[in-house]
Amino acid sequence: MTLENLIDHYTKEKNNKPENTKELIGFIRRAYVCGDINIVEYRNLYRELEQYEVILDM
Template sequence: MLLNKLIHLFLLEKEYRPLHSNELLDFIQRKYIQEEMSIVEYKKLYSELDKLKAEKPQSYIMDSIYLYDTISIPS
């Protein structure tokens, strides 16, 4: 039921059906960051998407690792 609502919201906003659960993960993360979704809603949806093995692309993870490797913090 929860995922059906999410897919419907995605469809209304994007005007196409999500092709993968990863798209829904990106969608809820953006909604949360833009304060269009509460933390409670986000956690519930994240949990459902996690069951579907939704994940961020590997390149996002690699970019973050690269960022931390290139920043030097003075001690």
């Protein structure tokens, strides 16, 4: 799953775009706990979200 796919999936499920990266981190955490994504996908998405957050803070 890519970051773009994650945002699309979030938007479809919540009927709203994420306001910040923390919402997406919570979303992938729930997806991992529920078994919707595996640990490798979780780690990759988490890293991408951390990098994205750093870029936004610049």
